[in-house]
Amino acid sequence: MRAQNSATTPSTIAVTTSRGAASADGGAAATDPTGPTSTGTAAPVAGRRGTLLAALGVVSFSLTFPSTAWGLESFGPWSLVAVRSVLAALIAGAFLLAGRVPLPERRHWAGLAVVAGGVVVGFPLLTTLALQTSTTSHAAVVVGLLPLTTAAFAAVRTGRRPSRTFWIAAVSGALVVLAFTVQQSGGALSTGDLYLFGALVVCAAGYTEGGRLARLMPGWHVIGWALVFCLPLMTAGAAVALTQEPVRLTAHGIAGLVWVAAGSTFFGLYVWYRGMAAIGIPRASQLQLAQPLLTLFWSVTVLGEELAPAAPLAAVAVLVCIAVTQRAKS
Known part of the structure; x- marks a missing residue:
């Protein structure tokens, strides 16, 4: 694959603009990752589409913790994170090869490294370690702070x-x-909470940088290259972890691994970054306030965990906040 030519042709710019990734004149829309790129009468349509894509990403992410809990039935935490990243990278690599996508420009490599470190490695590892001692419902509520952090x-x-x-x-x-x-x-924070707070920081950094890059290239290119760049490291990590941690294959464990690799890591991030590119990072990030509520639902219906009495009140309050942030100018 060859590197992208920075002297982009007018026809390429026009196509990119139609996807909401950059502006035709390379101005503010191409460099400002906080607001949507569409203007004029197309803005409401682009905004609704971006909101739908970001919301679809949130639904995908909401299944991550229950799927991780299933995956931990078969794999150790280090093995699960490494194997899920390898599988997701292989899927992403296949799509990149099939689309004959050129290598990203060198000036984007640092940003892709931030995405890889925060979203591909840091967040999955820290949350998986946390779920060894925390319930999925508790972890989901802590990660509800992610929108503000982002x-x-x-x-x-x-x-x-x-x-x-x-x-x-x-x-x-x-x-x-x-x-x-x-x-x-x-009233006391556990070790699992500390892992989760660390996950918030690294994931917010990855989301922010990924949202910026998604306005310069298609969103699936961002997560695709971030995954591929991590492939050598995660392959080595998987080889070591699988020899050090026990593996007990179960239907739940395999299903959980498949979802966190294909659903959360690749598909979820693909639609999420496209949504952020269309409606802006701050507004898209507030949609994630609904993620803990969805994960609470999955934790009860899928994992059989008990729902906390305060959850319905928290759900109503969070939904009100979502409505306000979506209407506020960002």
Whole structure:
């Protein structure tokens, strides 16, 4: 594969613009990852499509923790993370080869490394370690802080500041999630919570950088190349981990592995980055306030965990915050 030519032709620019990845003049829309690229009468359509794609990504992500819990029935935490990354990278590589996608420009490699470190390696590893001691419902609520963390990273990375109403609603949603977490953990944070808070930081960095890159290239190229770049490291890691941790194959374990590899890691991130490119990082990130609620639903219906009494109240409060952030100017 050859590197992309930075002197992009006008026809390529036109195609990219239609996908919501960059502007035809290479101006603010191509460099500002916090707002949508579409203008004029096409803006509402592009906004609805972007919201739908981002929401589909959230649904995919909401199944990650239950699937990881299933995967841990068959694999150790290090083995599960390494094998899921290898499988996802092979899927991504096959799509990149089939589409004859050229190598990304060298100037994008640092950003792809951030995506790889945060989304492909850091978040899966830290959350998998956390789920050894935490329930999926508890982990889901802690990770509900991710939208605020992502919005903060985006503000620092891009220099753009969302409106005061946006921040009030975002902080309110985060406080609801935090209060729910502390109440459920008895007022003390566990080792699993520390893993989860670390996962928030690295994932927010990966989401922010991925959202920026998704406005310069198709979203599936972003996650595809990030996965492929990690393939040598994760292949070596899988070879070592599988010899050190026991493997007990079960139907649940295999199904969980397949979903976290193909569903969460590849498909979910593909639609998520495309959605972020269309509607902006801050607004897309607030859709993830619904992710803990969806994961709570899966944890009860799929894993049989008990639903906390405070969950319905938290659900209503978070949904109100989502509505406000989606209407606030970002």
